[in-house]
Amino acid sequence: MLYTTYYRDIINIMNNANNCQNNTIAAIATALGEGAVGIVRLSGDNALATANKILSKPLAKDKPKCLQYCHVLSGNTVVDEVLAVYMPAPHSYTGENVVEIQCHGGVAALQKILALCLTNGAVMAEPGEFTKRAFLNGRIDLTQAEAVMDIIRAKSETALQMALRTQQGELSAKIKKLRGSLVDIIVNLEAKIDYPEDDIEDVTYSDTHKNITDIKIKLEQLLATGHTGKILREGLRVAIVGRPNVGKSSLLNALLEEERAIVSAYAGTTRDVIEEQILLNGVPIILSDTAGIHNTDNYVEKIGVERSRSTLENAQLVLCVLDSSMQLTSEDKDLLKVLNPKNTLLVLNKNDLPQQIEKDKLTTFTSFTVSSKNKDGLTELKSAIQKYAYSGTQGDSGIFVQNVRHLDLLQKAVQSLQNATDTINNKMPYDCVIIDLKNAIADLGEITGEQVTDEIINKIFAKFCVGK
Ligand SMILES: Nc1nc2c(ncn2[C@@H]2O[C@H](COP(=O)(O)OP(=O)(O)OP(=O)(O)O)[C@@H](O)[C@H]2O)c(=O)[nH]1
Ligand SMILES: [Mg+2]
Incomplete structure (x- = not known):
């Protein structure tokens, strides 16, 4: 894309190496082209201070979430007439202090305002960094963050509805509940290991088998929605x-x-x-x-x-x-x-x-x-x-898992639960069942982001657009 090179240049020139999470980041949040309005977004501790260095009238701290009329200045020269808004932490998109400057939607105005933000203390945001910060600050979980991109890319109203439901946390809630049930099973098994004298082994095995199977069926139902979700x-x-x-x-x-x-x-x-x-x-x-x-x-x-x-x-x-x-x-x-x-x-x-x-x-x-x-x-x-x-979908929850990463992890979790029931059928020790259950818990945690490596997080957000 035309502006990718532009961004690269700015990143190279302006970014200092230590772009850590505390930095204040800036990016153009709207598509580059001719439009009525364009938005430059800032997020971080110094978002307000940086914005105020380039605005003709400082944004009033006591007027959060109110559009304030002013001009962007480069020295004494007026760059554009704008409306700016200050959204203080933690009630903002990223959970940090956020300022959005709404200017005229032309490429030159947007680029100039972004450049001013960068020369006044902000660093260029990486792709998806605003949403990544929302995730790292605990505002949203990983499925919700990923759904943001699905909302942007939705090709039909149905796909949009589906992404919105995920973004509002419906899928996470389901997965977290099932993950919690698996944790309960482990707690129960660990108690049996600690107090074996109370244990009637056959009853424990059969109860555990049933509980695991119930969870596995629910995960398989979610997995089956993937056919429609992808379509x-x-x-x-x-x-x-x-x-x-x-x-x-x-x-x-x-x-x-x-x-x-x-x-x-x-x-x-x-x-x-x-x-x-x-x-x-x-x-x-x-x-x-x-x-x-x-x-x-x-x-x-x-x-x-x-x-x-x-x-x-x-x-x-x-x-x-x-x-x-x-x-x-x-x-x-x-x-x-x-x-x-x-x-x-x-x-x-x-x-x-x-x-x-x-x-x-x-x-x-x-x-x-x-x-x-x-x-x-x-x-x-x-x-x-x-x-x-719509074939293959069961239940009436209306949730369709559409993300390939989620589907792969659901598949892995189902396999781990299958291993767990096989382990029980073979009358192996409780410890072995716990290992299989922990694998399933890890897979589900990777979907929601409760148990996920930095590498995966970076990979996910690298697919986002700059400014989101
Ligand atoms: N009576 C009638 N004729 C039809 C119907 N559908 C197509 N035709 C006629 O069948 C002929 C072939 O139609 P096409 O749609 O070009 O067929 P095609 O399968 O795309 O043919 P190729 O591109 O050559 O493989 C044309 O003369 C159409 O008018 C129909 O439902 N009824
Ligand atoms: Mg033809």
């Missing part, structure tokens, strides 16, 4: 495939409700993959129309067919289009052989024509009879696509 975040990749002339491009156009791809009676019209996005009730769908899959000696067509096959392999859901006005051809049959009924919907197109297709040969698949030409049967197809996006 809501990144979109569902849907490939439209089939032999030439069955109406793939017509279907794409009908789903998009616009004439995007060329449609013609000539077999082999589409030569390349055409990708478009739609939202189906808040679920982002990435649709790919492909070249008709068939055997050909034509060099260009061959490349197209290869691309169709690779789109097919990378798709999460396949719409295999068949021409229902004809009997199945050998090309149809060859294609059906390589498709997985679990992630394929058959689209029996051209239902406005006399029907010839042998439906009894297609019973292993879910199929929909449509006419792309007359826009008939598309509602049912659309709801099946949407249903696929």
Whole structure:
């Protein structure tokens, strides 16, 4: 990005080596470009002092969270007319003293004000450093911090809602509760180790097994929401495939409700993959129309067919289009052989024509009879696509885990709990069960940030944008 180099330069020139957490940091918090308003944000002990060095009228300490009108000055020269706000610790985004200067949203004004902040005691913020400080100061936990980025990147209202719920701590609360229950199990087992005379071993093993299994089921339910969570975040990749002339491009156009791809009676019209996005009730769908899959000696067509096959392999859901006005051809049959009924919907197109297709040969698949030409049967197809996006989710909590890091850790925790129940089944000592439980506790703690290394924290926040 254009301004990355600019930031690098400023970081190199202005930052002194000891950029520790006590430093006051500054960054442009809004996107660089032309806009009505732009914001420069400062956070740290000296945020107010630094801001006051460049403002025409010092921000009144006794007017926290109030917008105050003034000018930014460089010496005696007015840089911009601004509104500034002081948010004292601990009730600010970072939990530190924060000042935000709202200036005109032009690149020059923002860069000049940032440069003034840097020459007056602030250091350039690293990517995500404001949110990182909020985490380190205990304002939010790690899942909430990560959700901030998901809010910024949300591509649909549903993804936004999901990220907001995580940001408000719903996921953390669930995970913390389950982690707490695991700690209780350990406390109980440790008591049994300390006072073995009270112990009836079989009862302890069976109770512990049940309690661990209950927690494991809840974690597995959270894990199962990952399928939908990832789709809501990144979109569902849907490939439209089939032999030439069955109406793939017509279907794409009908789903998009616009004439995007060329449609013609000539077999082999589409030569390349055409990708478009739609939202189906808040679920982002990435649709790919492909070249008709068939055997050909034509060099260009061959490349197209290869691309169709690779789109097919990378798709999460396949719409295999068949021409229902004809009997199945050998090309149809060859294609059906390589498709997985679990992630394929058959689209029996051209239902406005006399029907010839042998439906009894297609019973292993879910199929929909449509006419792309007359826009008939598309509602049912659309709801099946949407249903696929939500498949695998259980419970009615409405939380979808969408972060790959969280999903990996949930998977690890489930495995550790599986190990714990195996350990119990093998009647191994309580100590061995405790080791497995501690592993699960560590994995869950890494999700919320209760048990996480600096290295991981740095890695997470490095993916943020500067100013957030
Ligand atoms: N009657 C009828 N004709 C259709 C329907 N859908 C598509 N067609 C016709 O079928 C022909 C092929 O349509 P396309 O959408 O170009 O088919 P395609 O599968 O994309 O073809 P290639 O790109 O060549 O692989 C065109 O003449 C369309 O008008 C339908 O539902 N009913
Ligand atoms: Mg086509």
